[in-house]
Amino acid sequence: MRLVTWNLNSVRLRIGLIAKLVDSKKPDVICIQETKTRDEFFPVAAFEAKGYKYHHFTGMKSYNGVAIFSKLPLSDKQIHKRVGKNDCRHISARVAGFELHNLYIPAGGYEADMKSEKFRHKLDFVDELAKWFPKERSARAKMIAVGDFNIAPLENDVWDHKKMIDVVSHTPVEVEKFTRFYNSVDWVDAIRHFVPEEKKLYSWWSYRAEDWDAADRGRRLDHIWVTRGLKPALKKQQILRAARGWERPSDHAPVILDLDVSG
Protein backbone atom coordinates (compact mmCIF):
# COMPACT_ATOMS: atom_id res chain seq x y z
CA MET A 1 0.00 0.00 0.00
CA ARG A 2 1.28 3.41 -0.94
CA LEU A 3 0.27 6.25 1.35
CA VAL A 4 0.88 9.96 0.83
CA THR A 5 0.42 12.94 3.10
CA TRP A 6 0.44 16.45 1.69
CA ASN A 7 -0.40 19.86 3.06
CA LEU A 8 -1.86 21.18 -0.15
CA ASN A 9 -2.75 24.75 0.92
CA SER A 10 -6.13 24.80 -0.89
CA VAL A 11 -7.52 21.68 -2.52
CA ARG A 12 -9.59 23.64 -5.04
CA LEU A 13 -6.69 25.72 -6.30
CA ARG A 14 -4.30 22.76 -6.52
CA ILE A 15 -6.52 19.93 -7.69
CA GLY A 16 -4.33 19.79 -10.82
CA LEU A 17 -1.29 19.10 -8.67
CA ILE A 18 -3.10 16.18 -7.06
CA ALA A 19 -3.72 14.78 -10.54
CA LYS A 20 -0.03 15.18 -11.34
CA LEU A 21 0.98 13.42 -8.13
CA VAL A 22 -1.49 10.62 -8.75
CA ASP A 23 -0.32 10.07 -12.32
CA SER A 24 3.32 9.82 -11.35
CA LYS A 25 3.17 8.12 -7.93
CA LYS A 26 -0.13 6.22 -7.98
CA PRO A 27 -0.78 6.26 -4.23
CA ASP A 28 -3.54 4.08 -2.80
CA VAL A 29 -4.38 6.50 -0.03
CA ILE A 30 -4.04 10.29 -0.03
CA CYS A 31 -4.16 12.37 3.14
CA ILE A 32 -4.48 16.12 2.68
CA GLN A 33 -4.25 19.04 5.09
CA GLU A 34 -5.28 22.67 4.63
CA THR A 35 -8.03 21.91 2.16
CA LYS A 36 -9.45 25.39 2.95
CA THR A 37 -12.98 24.80 1.81
CA ARG A 38 -16.42 23.93 3.11
CA ASP A 39 -17.51 20.35 2.41
CA GLU A 40 -20.11 21.33 -0.20
CA PHE A 41 -17.39 22.89 -2.39
CA PHE A 42 -14.90 20.01 -2.08
CA PRO A 43 -13.86 18.75 -5.56
CA VAL A 44 -14.85 15.13 -4.88
CA ALA A 45 -15.49 14.31 -8.56
CA ALA A 46 -11.89 15.02 -9.52
CA PHE A 47 -10.70 12.38 -7.05
CA GLU A 48 -13.34 9.89 -8.12
CA ALA A 49 -12.27 10.34 -11.74
CA LYS A 50 -8.79 9.21 -10.69
CA GLY A 51 -10.11 6.07 -9.02
CA TYR A 52 -10.42 7.26 -5.42
CA LYS A 53 -13.87 5.89 -4.72
CA TYR A 54 -13.72 6.28 -0.97
CA HIS A 55 -13.35 9.49 0.96
CA HIS A 56 -13.65 11.09 4.34
CA PHE A 57 -13.19 14.79 4.93
CA THR A 58 -14.15 17.72 7.07
CA GLY A 59 -13.63 21.33 6.12
CA MET A 60 -14.54 24.91 6.84
CA LYS A 61 -14.43 28.23 5.03
CA SER A 62 -10.90 29.60 4.33
CA TYR A 63 -8.90 27.75 6.98
CA ASN A 64 -7.74 24.27 7.96
CA GLY A 65 -9.59 21.20 6.69
CA VAL A 66 -8.39 17.58 6.38
CA ALA A 67 -9.27 14.86 3.88
CA ILE A 68 -8.60 11.18 3.15
CA PHE A 69 -9.09 9.77 -0.36
CA SER A 70 -8.63 6.07 -0.97
CA LYS A 71 -8.81 3.37 -3.62
CA LEU A 72 -9.44 0.91 -0.77
CA PRO A 73 -12.61 0.99 1.30
CA LEU A 74 -12.74 3.23 4.36
CA SER A 75 -14.71 2.34 7.45
CA ASP A 76 -15.22 3.66 10.97
CA LYS A 77 -14.88 7.25 9.75
CA GLN A 78 -14.49 9.70 12.61
CA ILE A 79 -14.05 13.43 13.05
CA HIS A 80 -12.17 14.42 16.19
CA LYS A 81 -12.63 17.78 17.84
CA ARG A 82 -9.57 18.99 19.67
CA VAL A 83 -9.02 21.34 22.64
CA GLY A 84 -12.60 22.54 22.59
CA LYS A 85 -12.47 23.93 19.06
CA ASN A 86 -14.40 23.12 15.94
CA ASP A 87 -11.62 23.73 13.42
CA CYS A 88 -11.32 20.57 11.28
CA ARG A 89 -7.82 19.32 12.11
CA HIS A 90 -8.15 15.60 12.87
CA ILE A 91 -10.00 12.77 11.16
CA SER A 92 -9.53 9.01 11.20
CA ALA A 93 -10.72 5.94 9.34
CA ARG A 94 -9.93 2.25 9.00
CA VAL A 95 -8.24 1.23 5.76
CA ALA A 96 -6.63 -2.11 4.83
CA GLY A 97 -6.71 -3.15 8.47
CA PHE A 98 -4.99 0.00 9.72
CA GLU A 99 -6.37 2.77 11.86
CA LEU A 100 -5.32 5.86 9.94
CA HIS A 101 -5.21 9.32 11.55
CA ASN A 102 -4.83 12.48 9.50
CA LEU A 103 -3.66 15.45 11.57
CA TYR A 104 -3.17 19.14 11.03
CA ILE A 105 -1.53 20.45 14.19
CA PRO A 106 -1.83 24.25 14.63
CA ALA A 107 1.14 26.25 13.32
CA GLY A 108 1.28 28.22 16.56
CA GLY A 109 1.77 31.81 15.36
CA TYR A 110 5.05 33.68 15.33
CA GLU A 111 5.80 34.18 19.02
CA ALA A 112 7.11 31.22 21.01
CA ASP A 113 5.60 32.69 24.14
CA MET A 114 3.06 31.26 26.56
CA LYS A 115 1.29 34.63 26.42
CA SER A 116 0.54 33.93 22.77
CA GLU A 117 -2.86 32.32 22.40
CA LYS A 118 -1.84 30.62 19.15
CA PHE A 119 1.29 29.13 20.66
CA ARG A 120 -0.65 27.85 23.67
CA HIS A 121 -3.26 26.38 21.34
CA LYS A 122 -0.54 24.43 19.54
CA LEU A 123 1.00 23.08 22.74
CA ASP A 124 -2.41 22.20 24.18
CA PHE A 125 -3.31 20.40 20.97
CA VAL A 126 -0.19 18.23 21.13
CA ASP A 127 -0.74 17.59 24.86
CA GLU A 128 -4.27 16.42 24.13
CA LEU A 129 -3.05 14.04 21.41
CA ALA A 130 -0.48 12.58 23.80
CA LYS A 131 -3.24 11.78 26.27
CA TRP A 132 -5.81 10.70 23.72
CA PHE A 133 -3.95 7.89 21.94
CA PRO A 134 -4.21 5.29 24.68
CA LYS A 135 -1.31 2.95 25.28
CA GLU A 136 -3.21 -0.27 25.95
CA ARG A 137 -5.16 0.09 22.71
CA SER A 138 -2.16 0.87 20.57
CA ALA A 139 -0.08 -2.01 21.87
CA ARG A 140 -2.13 -4.25 19.61
CA ALA A 141 -3.61 -1.72 17.20
CA LYS A 142 -2.07 -1.22 13.81
CA MET A 143 -2.14 2.57 13.72
CA ILE A 144 -0.76 5.15 11.33
CA ALA A 145 -0.63 8.87 12.11
CA VAL A 146 0.17 11.27 9.30
CA GLY A 147 -0.02 14.94 8.61
CA ASP A 148 1.35 18.41 9.00
CA PHE A 149 2.53 18.31 12.61
CA ASN A 150 4.10 21.78 12.27
CA ILE A 151 7.05 20.70 14.40
CA ALA A 152 10.53 19.79 13.16
CA PRO A 153 11.89 17.80 16.12
CA LEU A 154 15.47 16.90 15.19
CA GLU A 155 18.48 19.12 14.62
CA ASN A 156 18.66 17.95 11.04
CA ASP A 157 14.95 18.48 10.49
CA VAL A 158 15.78 22.18 10.06
CA TRP A 159 18.35 23.96 7.91
CA ASP A 160 20.11 25.52 10.92
CA HIS A 161 19.38 24.23 14.40
CA LYS A 162 21.00 27.17 16.23
CA LYS A 163 19.25 29.82 14.15
CA MET A 164 15.93 28.02 14.51
CA ILE A 165 16.01 27.35 18.25
CA ASP A 166 13.67 30.27 19.04
CA VAL A 167 11.57 29.92 15.89
CA VAL A 168 8.13 28.41 16.29
CA SER A 169 8.26 24.83 14.93
CA HIS A 170 11.65 24.01 16.45
CA THR A 171 11.63 25.43 19.99
CA PRO A 172 12.56 23.15 22.92
CA VAL A 173 9.08 23.28 24.45
CA GLU A 174 7.48 22.20 21.19
CA VAL A 175 9.98 19.39 20.74
CA GLU A 176 9.33 18.29 24.33
CA LYS A 177 5.56 18.10 23.73
CA PHE A 178 6.13 16.42 20.39
CA THR A 179 8.38 13.81 22.01
CA ARG A 180 5.82 13.13 24.71
CA PHE A 181 3.21 12.54 22.01
CA TYR A 182 5.67 10.30 20.15
CA ASN A 183 6.35 8.22 23.25
CA SER A 184 2.69 8.08 24.32
CA VAL A 185 2.01 5.22 21.97
CA ASP A 186 5.42 3.83 21.08
CA TRP A 187 5.30 5.34 17.64
CA VAL A 188 7.95 4.79 15.00
CA ASP A 189 8.93 7.69 12.74
CA ALA A 190 8.46 5.90 9.42
CA ILE A 191 10.48 8.47 7.47
CA ARG A 192 13.52 8.68 9.76
CA HIS A 193 13.39 4.87 9.84
CA PHE A 194 14.96 5.09 6.38
CA VAL A 195 17.01 8.28 6.74
CA PRO A 196 19.75 8.62 9.40
CA GLU A 197 19.36 11.48 11.86
CA GLU A 198 22.66 12.91 10.65
CA LYS A 199 21.14 13.68 7.29
CA LYS A 200 19.21 16.90 6.62
CA LEU A 201 15.63 16.20 5.64
CA TYR A 202 12.87 18.70 4.90
CA SER A 203 9.28 18.67 3.70
CA TRP A 204 8.53 22.43 3.73
CA TRP A 205 10.17 25.52 2.27
CA SER A 206 8.82 29.03 2.85
CA TYR A 207 7.15 30.93 0.05
CA ARG A 208 9.16 33.97 1.14
CA ALA A 209 12.57 32.76 0.06
CA GLU A 210 13.73 34.31 -3.16
CA ASP A 211 14.97 30.95 -4.42
CA TRP A 212 13.70 28.22 -2.10
CA ASP A 213 15.68 25.53 -3.89
CA ALA A 214 19.05 27.29 -3.80
CA ALA A 215 18.59 28.68 -0.29
CA ASP A 216 17.25 25.32 0.92
CA ARG A 217 16.14 26.70 4.24
CA GLY A 218 13.70 23.91 4.83
CA ARG A 219 12.02 22.24 7.75
CA ARG A 220 10.58 18.75 8.20
CA LEU A 221 7.08 19.56 9.39
CA ASP A 222 5.21 16.68 7.76
CA HIS A 223 5.35 13.26 9.33
CA ILE A 224 4.25 9.67 9.04
CA TRP A 225 4.28 7.56 12.18
CA VAL A 226 3.32 3.92 12.61
CA THR A 227 2.89 1.82 15.74
CA ARG A 228 5.89 -0.33 16.55
CA GLY A 229 4.31 -3.58 15.43
CA LEU A 230 4.21 -2.20 11.90
CA LYS A 231 7.95 -1.63 11.71
CA PRO A 232 8.53 -4.80 9.63
CA ALA A 233 5.90 -3.55 7.17
CA LEU A 234 7.86 -0.37 6.33
CA LYS A 235 9.18 -0.67 2.79
CA LYS A 236 10.15 2.70 1.37
CA GLN A 237 9.82 6.44 1.92
CA GLN A 238 10.02 9.39 -0.41
CA ILE A 239 9.67 13.13 0.12
CA LEU A 240 8.75 14.50 -3.27
CA ARG A 241 10.85 17.65 -3.21
CA ALA A 242 10.25 18.17 -6.93
CA ALA A 243 6.60 18.98 -6.19
CA ARG A 244 7.74 22.12 -4.34
CA GLY A 245 8.94 23.33 -7.74
CA TRP A 246 5.75 22.57 -9.65
CA GLU A 247 3.68 25.43 -10.99
CA ARG A 248 1.87 27.37 -8.25
CA PRO A 249 3.10 24.91 -5.64
CA SER A 250 2.12 24.26 -2.10
CA ASP A 251 4.88 25.26 0.32
CA HIS A 252 4.85 21.62 1.50
CA ALA A 253 6.10 18.60 -0.43
CA PRO A 254 4.20 15.30 -0.46
CA VAL A 255 5.58 12.64 1.89
CA ILE A 256 5.14 9.09 0.61
CA LEU A 257 5.34 5.77 2.46
CA ASP A 258 5.11 2.25 1.07
CA LEU A 259 3.77 -0.34 3.51
CA ASP A 260 3.56 -4.10 3.11
CA VAL A 261 -0.06 -4.95 3.92
CA SER A 262 0.25 -8.71 3.45
CA GLY A 263 1.31 -9.36 7.06
Added chain:
DNA sequence: ATGGTCGCGAAGCGA
Protein backbone atom coordinates in the same frame (compact mmCIF):
# COMPACT_ATOMS: atom_id res chain seq x y z
C1' DA B 1 18.66 43.13 10.67
C1' DT B 2 14.66 43.22 8.11
C1' DG B 3 11.35 41.76 5.17
C1' DG B 4 10.44 38.85 2.19
C1' DT B 5 5.04 35.33 -0.21
C1' DC B 6 1.01 32.90 -0.37
C1' DG B 7 -4.71 31.63 -0.21
C1' DC B 8 -9.18 33.01 0.84
C1' DG B 9 -12.25 36.23 -0.43
C1' DA B 10 -12.77 40.70 -0.85
C1' DA B 11 -10.02 43.29 4.46
C1' DG B 12 -7.43 41.12 7.25
C1' DC B 13 -6.21 36.68 9.10
C1' DG B 14 -3.49 32.71 9.19
C1' DA B 15 0.62 30.35 7.60
